[in-house]
Amino acid sequence: MNTSFLCEVAQTFGTPVYVYDEAKIVENYQRLKHAFGKQDVKLHYALKALNNTTVLKTLRNQGAGLDAVSIEEVFLGLRAGFEAHEIMYTPNGVSFEEICEAVDLGVMVNIDNLSILEKFGARYGANVPVCVRINPHIMAGGHAHISVGHIDSKFGISIHQLRHITRLVTHYNLNIVGLHMHTGSDIIDADVFIQGAELLYQAAASFPNLEFMDFGSGFKVAYKEGDIVTPIEQIGKKIGASFQAFCKEYGHELELWFEPGKFLVSESGTLLVSVNVVKQTTSTVFIGVNSGQNHLIRPMFYNAYHHIENCSNTDGEQKLYSVVGYICETDTFGYDRLISEVREGDVLAIRNAGAYGFSMSNQYNARLRPAEVLVRDGKAHLIRRRETLEDIYRNEVEIVEVEQLV
Numbered sequence: 001m002n003t004s005f006l007c008e009v010a011q012t013f014g015t016p017v018y019v020y021d022e023a024k025i026v027e028n029y030q031r032l033k034h035a036f037g038k039q040d041v042k043l044h045y046a047l048k049a050l051n052n053t054t055v056l057k058t059l060r061n062q063g064a065g066l067d068a069v070s071i072e073e074v075f076l077g078l079r080a081g082f083e084a085h086e087i088m089y090t091p092n093g094v095s096f097e098e099i100c101e102a103v104d105l106g107v108m109v110n111i112d113n114l115s116i117l118e119k120f121g122a123r124y125g126a127n128v129p130v131c132v133r134i135n136p137h138i139m140a141g142g143h144a145h146i147s148v149g150h151i152d153s154k155f156g157i158s159i160h161q162l163r164h165i166t167r168l169v170t171h172y173n174l175n176i177v178g179l180h181m182h183t184g185s186d187i188i189d190a191d192v193f194i195q196g197a198e199l200l201y202q203a204a205a206s207f208p209n210l211e212f213m214d215f216g217s218g219f220k221v222a223y224k225e226g227d228i229v230t231p232i233e234q235i236g237k238k239i240g241a242s243f244q245a246f247c248k249e250y251g252h253e254l255e256l257w258f259e260p261g262k263f264l265v266s267e268s269g270t271l272l273v274s275v276n277v278v279k280q281t282t283s284t285v286f287i288g289v290n291s292g293q294n295h296l297i298r299p300m301f302y303n304a305y306h307h308i309e310n311c312s313n314t315d316g317e318q319k320l321y322s323v324v325g326y327i328c329e330t331d332t333f334g335y336d337r338l339i340s341e342v343r344e345g346d347v348l349a350i351r352n353a354g355a356y357g358f359s360m361s362n363q364y365n366a367r368l369r370p371a372e373v374l375v376r377d378g379k380a381h382l383i384r385r386r387e388t389l390e391d392i393y394r395n396e397v398e399i400v401e402v403e404q405l406v
Contacts, residue, residue: 001375003311003349006272009373009380010311010347015274016291016370018358019380020050022058024268025354029062032219032260035236039244039256044088046217046261047073049355054374054383055265056080067259071098074107088214088259090133090180092155096120103128110180110214112156114164121172131178131214134159134203136196138183156181159199166206176207182216182259193235194242201246212255215239219263223305223352230263262355269354271296271370272311275346276326284322287342289333292325294364296350296357299333307351308334316340323348327365358384363392 001021009019033043044065047056051073056066057080065086066077071094077087084106091098092112096119102109103124111117112133120130135156157165169176179200183192193215200213219230239256247253273289280286298304308323310316318338325331333350342348361369368391372384 001270003309003314006270006349007311007347009375010272010274012380013371013373013382014386015272015347016289016295017272017386018353018370018372019270019272020052020055020265020354020372020374020383021268022055022374022376025055025058025265026062028264028267029059029064032232032236032258032263033063035232036240036256037237039236039240041236042212042255042257044086044214044257044259045264046259047077048359049261050265050269050357051076051359052372052374052383053080054381056082058374059264067261068107070094071101074102074105078105088131088180088257090259108178110178114157114161114168117157117165117174118168118172121168121174126173126175129175129177129211131180131212132157132165132176133180133182134162134200136181136183136199138192138196159203162203162206169207175209177209177211178214178257179203179207179210180214180216180257183218193239197239197242197246201242201250204246204250210250210254212257213243214257214259217258217260217263219260221263221266221352224307232263266352266355269352269357271350271353271357273348273350275342275344275348278342278344285320287321287323287339287348288326289323289348290326291370292327292365292367293329293331294325294327294367295361295370296333296353297360297362298353298356300329300331301360306333306353308337308339309349309351310340310342310346311349312346313340313343316342327367329364363387366392368392 042065044067045059046067048069060081066082067088067090068074068077069090074087074089087107088110089102089107090110096116108131110131110133111120133156135158181196181200183196204210222229243256273291275287276290277288279288293300319341321337321339322335323333358372368387371386373380374383
């Protein structure tokens with residue numbers, strides 16, 4: 001989406017506003033789908049990345065399934081038109097009651113805790129098929145917050161506890177139909193996937209009734225020019241070949257699953273903000289915008305880089321700025337960035353903000369969450385209204401004092 005078009009969107013819908021390019025989402029989905037050559041692959045979109053119903057419907061129309069991490073996300077998927085059997089429910093640290101609710105809805109349950117697996121067996125036995133999430137103890141990703149397959153991670157059942165899993169399977173006659181792993185985000189080495197895959201292949205010998213394997217995701221996208229990205233086609237070729245060899249050895253064909261989130265939607269998204277102030281201090285020129293960590297927390301939470309450009313003055317002289325938000329915390333979108341000369345009232349575009357932007361937004365400082373817009377066939381469509389102050393206090397309940405009777 002070029003800057004002139006984005007300026008038009010800002011003028012029409014106001015700022016701050018998230019803008020998503022539907023064509024880019026479809027392009028990334030098709031690229032990943034075809035990266036595995038002749039090997040069919042089922043992509044379950046991780047809707048925690050971006051859960052707007054219109055986006056979910058776009059991916060459903062492409063043939064995607066869903067990966068949900070909460071019962072609320074399951075309901076969002078069902079509301080968007082996904083069938084229950086198209087949804088993988090992969091929670092962490094939830095109550096057994098929530099697990100049972102998911103079973104009642106008919107989604108595939110993915111369990112990552114021995115105690116929950118034991119309760120599941122006692123309740124359902126062989127009557128309800130289930131998937132098991134394995135922690136492969138593989139360090140992946142460039143940040144501790146996004147590496148979830150290492151030994152100190154809360155996610156998954158340790159690969160070293162495989163014997164315990166099989167004892168539960170035997171005792172309760174559990175019907176294990178899937179094995180799952182997810183090592184983390186920003187993986188740039190195909191061998192990380194291969195390493196994890198080999199562990200699942202070995203574990204599969206203990207589960208004769210498998211129907212699928214889910215290798216998670218973690219594909220790295222480019223946030224700035226020159227970024228190293230995940231070699232999707234290389235991974236597809238290697239995993240496809242190794243999986244076909246495994247299935248031949250296992251004795252029957254299994255489905256190959258992945259659960260991409262960021263890879264599908266990140267590049268599609270731009271957060272448009274307006275410049276409130278240009279403030280020069282003794283050391284820095286700050287650009288203060290009408291947004292902050294309440295709308296895009298990734299720079300503060302993950303030290304993530306997002307390219308920032310001035311849509312209102314693309315040909316201006318490049319100057320050095322630090323772009324900050326209006327929240328009463330340190331909420332810096334970017335330090336020491338070269339940006340075309342910025343004036344108060346200009347519209348800035350914060351790029352690659354489609355994943356974990358709106359879905360992680362909040363109402364801190366009683367600020368309102370922004371609107372969302374989808375660009376389809378060159379036309380911008382409002383797909384979520386901007387919040388109002390009433391949205392902040394609509395669920396508050398006042399205490400009504402009743403006069404004491406004499």
